[in-house]
Amino acid sequence: MNKNLAAIYQSVVEGESSQTAKKVQEALDEGINAEVILNEGMVSAMSEVGRLFEQGEYFVPEMLISARAMQEGLSVLKPALAKAEVRSTGKVVIGTVNGDLHDIGKNLVGMMLEGAAFEVIDLGTDVPPERFVEAIKTNGAQIVAISALLTTTMNNMKGVIQAICAAGLRKNVKIIVGGAPLSADFAQSIGADGYSADASKAVALAKSLIA
Amino acid sequence: MNKNLAAIYQSVVEGESSQTAKKVQEALDEGINAEVILNEGMVSAMSEVGRLFEQGEYFVPEMLISARAMQEGLSVLKPALAKAEVRSTGKVVIGTVNGDLHDIGKNLVGMMLEGAAFEVIDLGTDVPPERFVEAIKTNGAQIVAISALLTTTMNNMKGVIQAICAAGLRKNVKIIVGGAPLSADFAQSIGADGYSADASKAVALAKSLIA
Amino acid sequence: MAKKYQELAIKDPTDFLFGVSPYPVSLKNGLTIGGGKVYPEINFTLPGMGINPETMPEVRDQYAQMIGDVTKRAAELHADGFSVEYELLPDLTLNPEWGAEITKLLREKLDGLAQNEAIKTCLRVTPNDIREFSRPPLLRHGKFVDDMFRCFELCAQAGADLLAIESTGGKEIHDDAIIKGDLAASVFALGILGSRDMKFLWEKIVSICKRYDVIPSGDSACGFGNTAMVLAEQHYIPRIWAALIRVMTVPRSLVAFEEGAVGPNKDCAYEGVYIKAITGAPIALEGAEAACAHLSPIGNIAKAVPDLWSNESVQNVKLLAASAPTVSMEQLIYATRLMNKAADKGKGSALALRDLFIDSDSAGDVQAYILRPDVALDLSRQIIAEPTAYLRTRKAALAALDCFRKAQEKREITLSRVELRWLDALSRQADQLPDSEEEFIAQMRPTLDPAKVNLSEYDL
Amino acid sequence: MAKKYQELAIKDPTDFLFGVSPYPVSLKNGLTIGGGKVYPEINFTLPGMGINPETMPEVRDQYAQMIGDVTKRAAELHADGFSVEYELLPDLTLNPEWGAEITKLLREKLDGLAQNEAIKTCLRVTPNDIREFSRPPLLRHGKFVDDMFRCFELCAQAGADLLAIESTGGKEIHDDAIIKGDLAASVFALGILGSRDMKFLWEKIVSICKRYDVIPSGDSACGFGNTAMVLAEQHYIPRIWAALIRVMTVPRSLVAFEEGAVGPNKDCAYEGVYIKAITGAPIALEGAEAACAHLSPIGNIAKAVPDLWSNESVQNVKLLAASAPTVSMEQLIYATRLMNKAADKGKGSALALRDLFIDSDSAGDVQAYILRPDVALDLSRQIIAEPTAYLRTRKAALAALDCFRKAQEKREITLSRVELRWLDALSRQADQLPDSEEEFIAQMRPTLDPAKVNLSEYDL
Numbered sequence A, B: 001m002n003k004n005l006a007a008i009y010q011s012v013v014e015g016e017s018s019q020t021a022k023k024v025q026e027a028l029d030e031g032i033n034a035e036v037i038l039n040e041g042m043v044s045a046m047s048e049v050g051r052l053f054e055q056g057e058y059f060v061p062e063m064l065i066s067a068r069a070m071q072e073g074l075s076v077l078k079p080a081l082a083k084a085e086v087r088s089t090g091k092v093v094i095g096t097v098n099g100d101l102h103d104i105g106k107n108l109v110g111m112m113l114e115g116a117a118f119e120v121i122d123l124g125t126d127v128p129p130e131r132f133v134e135a136i137k138t139n140g141a142q143i144v145a146i147s148a149l150l151t152t153t154m155n156n157m158k159g160v161i162q163a164i165c166a167a168g169l170r171k172n173v174k175i176i177v178g179g180a181p182l183s184a185d186f187a188q189s190i191g192a193d194g195y196s197a198d199a200s201k202a203v204a205l206a207k208s209l210i211a
Numbered sequence C, D: 001m002a003k004k005y006q007e008l009a010i011k012d013p014t015d016f017l018f019g020v021s022p023y024p025v026s027l028k029n030g031l032t033i034g035g036g037k038v039y040p041e042i043n044f045t046l047p048g049m050g051i052n053p054e055t056m057p058e059v060r061d062q063y064a065q066m067i068g069d070v071t072k073r074a075a076e077l078h079a080d081g082f083s084v085e086y087e088l089l090p091d092l093t094l095n096p097e098w099g100a101e102i103t104k105l106l107r108e109k110l111d112g113l114a115q116n117e118a119i120k121t122c123l124r125v126t127p128n129d130i131r132e133f134s135r136p137p138l139l140r141h142g143k144f145v146d147d148m149f150r151c152f153e154l155c156a157q158a159g160a161d162l163l164a165i166e167s168t169g170g171k172e173i174h175d176d177a178i179i180k181g182d183l184a185a186s187v188f189a190l191g192i193l194g195s196r197d198m199k200f201l202w203e204k205i206v207s208i209c210k211r212y213d214v215i216p217s218g219d220s221a222c223g224f225g226n227t228a229m230v231l232a233e234q235h236y237i238p239r240i241w242a243a244l245i246r247v248m249t250v251p252r253s254l255v256a257f258e259e260g261a262v263g264p265n266k267d268c269a270y271e272g273v274y275i276k277a278i279t280g281a282p283i284a285l286e287g288a289e290a291a292c293a294h295l296s297p298i299g300n301i302a303k304a305v306p307d308l309w310s311n312e313s314v315q316n317v318k319l320l321a322a323s324a325p326t327v328s329m330e331q332l333i334y335a336t337r338l339m340n341k342a343a344d345k346g347k348g349s350a351l352a353l354r355d356l357f358i359d360s361d362s363a364g365d366v367q368a369y370i371l372r373p374d375v376a377l378d379l380s381r382q383i384i385a386e387p388t389a390y391l392r393t394r395k396a397a398l399a400a401l402d403c404f405r406k407a408q409e410k411r412e413i414t415l416s417r418v419e420l421r422w423l424d425a426l427s428r429q430a431d432q433l434p435d436s437e438e439e440f441i442a443q444m445r446p447t448l449d450p451a452k453v454n455l456s457e458y459d460l
């Protein structure tokens, strides 16, 4: 591998933000293709980070630092990428249903998705159905991820899905759901496309649905 | 209360079969109306037995002995009753669904219903839907009681209900269900009219449905 | 060829303790049951769903998910070993290939766990006694009998470590005996019918086990003793009657061991306490952590002498924390950790904990009282002094009733007025049981409905 | 007016024991918590369903069914007392009349039980902290604040014996701090924001309690410490970080007692072990029997010092035996029976059982280790030697990290290589915490997003 690409890879894995930015600039200056920098330098580094997480070597805090390093690198890369017309893995609208204030599970999923190069639009918590619909429209999202942590709010997910249907957007998006009181059965019963029992499995689920 | 009626009442409560038969005959000979003998002598005695059971003074074995005493009395009373055209509380077809061999819960319900003067047609265990349908037709039952003790057979209850619907008998009967893995929710979801969490509550349920 | 138990394997109550049995059972992987430690035995079952060719993929997924969940949690909590009991649902026994397929699936997952986490496990496979699908039951021939034995064979080949069953010979009579409070019918069902069927059945099971090098573990009088316990819990029958039935199941369940079973006996077989005393084989039991499957008055005292500690069974439903099987696994691990920690500290410490388990429950319910190690030893001694299953069952009844009466006098239990009335009534019934088995059979014969029971299936 | 804790209420580890607390709490009905016995505290919640005017009849039915089920089982198992925690769902707090209506329904059922079965009970009512429905949270004024306090008042009037809350001041910062491994932000959220909000909140709650003659019981740092524990259980954050957060929640939760709370502290507040050491108030805790609500590495050790023993919460779903609340009730009764039986036999016996609970878990996970009574006493002593909430939280961090390091050296715990790397990293962060609270606030201020946190709600 090119020396600069290797350095980018390394700095993302180790979560060195400024180093990543610097090395991306050097690679661009050297004439390396932006898409190559993205994929071989950064996306593959984030895969390695994922592997380290699976192995128990990294925890979420380390993943976050790596993800931030990748963001820094991306901001340098963006202008060059725009020309090369590169797609993100996909756009995801994410939020916790109305009536529910639980944040952290949703944040973890968002973070994991970003790590896998998804573009994530986070609507926060206590999100009414209309706001999901609006965000899908505005952002042209391919995936909607809905979270609920309470037995009394899990049924509100159905309302979100109905609103998406009513807006005629159901065929445009895959809907994934998660949260402690849910089960795969429940997800199916409300018409979701997928269910993930924990945040770390949400990425694989999202990828499989838009593959 | 008439001395003979009191003796009938007493002998049913104490489960003295031959005494009951004897006293019923004496009461008839004395010219007491058959329906009065039935209601004031025996049905009210069985209510007392039910009360003793609720209080923890009687157990099921004692109830069974009293029920048998009542049956003995009834067999003496039957000819006279036939003339008087007395209705039983109701006719119940009861059975355990196909694939399920559990007997005892169903038997208890049957026994409790008989104690409350229902006429019970017991189809046994592992009963296919057709046999429930046939028994409803043949006997003109007002109630069908279906039992299941396994998570793998509880869904067969739905098949029984569908068969009853398909045979055009749904409006003729009330359907009650019971068994360990069931819940009120489940009962509702398969279209039953009622659910009883235990045998001793099945009588009140059955009565309420045909009231 | 059958073994005869004429003296107790455990004689001293202070040698009667959780985790230790005179004749431990060792698996090929080195896991030893009854050798000093109590291991969890987890059991799980499908949520409400049918089993048929269309649903079989989902059935497989369910079992894969359940075994995945429990092995994951066991590894996270550093369990050093555990057993899985796979109790086949009727449909999985009626279709032995399906039953064996699930056995294989479980086996592979457990082998993976052994490899990745160095956790030693045991797989107990318990086919369903489908012989009662014939009514009256055909116990010795016919399609159901053939399929059931084929299921044993296929599951043995598919990787079972232990084979077990909850057999039902005599149950066709006993259900009514329970709800009628009919002691003679209960004795007949257990001491004559059940015991004869056990002899036939276990000879076969043991020979299948020999053929496939699998361990014949034991039987459970669940359909007798636990049916009674659950009915007593619902106030349908007196507790004293349920306790009496429990003791009367001992001779019947002992037959499996006479025919070559070696333990660990089945979790739901509370008569296992007596079986352990008599045979020295390790046993599984269940209590507080099995409340998901049945409520009971013996949640703590059942912890006094088990070698495996079980949750009985739980459906794969979702609770707030995790799947119900995961929750059960965690609870079993904590329960056994406590016992093993006590054992680590020495026998005195283990006995002290055992006595807390005992004293928690034994005075509160006669069904708990008869699980007291000293009581079980005393009654076991009296039972095995008799030569035949019938006479042992009769002795079980007489000795237990006598024991209840003395316990009440010593104020070790408190029977209500109503229970005392039943004690007298049951004693009157017991006193009428004849010495002669033939005489007893002759007495009982006319009371039996041939539509319900087929005596020829019992060589009668 | 606020109380200052400067020395430990419990000084000797051998006085630190389940069921006994220096300052027991007695209810009007005579039930005493912390007076020698551990009582079950059962908690239950709705199955998956919404709460709105149309579903309220069903909500009522559900609660009636759940309280009916658990009281029935408690009576059948001869419980001599128990507590019910009714934790209001957000919708039941947002509509205080609904919340109070359910309180009344529970009260009436418990009063009936007292009358018919002579079982003494306690009703703990825990409104939801709905103030975070504003984002950033409005903690001191506005509709949500008003409704929440009205809910406390209405529930007090409707028959609560105890009032409690799991308050969330500072959580808007702390969630991120957990997943970023940001020690300073965690200290800021707990030692500055959380503690200030606790002071405001508990002054109000205590005054409501005085007005209605109800007991102000305590708060739980559930949203902080248990969020971390659950994330550690899922391998998202290091266990050592979760353990550290737990110790750092102590000064924050102590504020409730400084303001007049008297216990029993909330079940899910594992910092309660420290609260009991410091204040002498009785506490509720939860462990193995709460696996239905959350898995944990502390299922046995949590039984070392509780005065109430809880299942945390379970939905009203059906298990094979009975409803899940019934199953929980049975399990709690057996768990507490064991502890009380040990206590009956004398303090030596109780301490021996306590030590089995401790030794079961304490070496296996650092989160368990910090619940060791001796460890909790040592750390508590160091924490309260400091004068302010901030300095106490800083000390909690420093002392806990030091404690982890020594425990590793003494081989009382075994930290993995990765955990040790984190131990070093967290120590580096802790060492940079300034002495001066003002300086610390000044440092933190620029890092805060005003869209997330409103510092004026904390008088900052």
Ligand SMILES: [Zn+2]
Binding pocket: C166, C220, C222, C223, C226, C268, C269
């Ligand atoms: Zn069983």
Ligand SMILES: [Zn+2]
Binding pocket: D166, D220, D222, D223, D226, D268, D269
């Ligand atoms: Zn909590």
Ligand SMILES: [Zn+2]
Binding pocket: D043, D085, D087, D266, D267, D268, D310, D312, D313
């Ligand atoms: Zn709680």
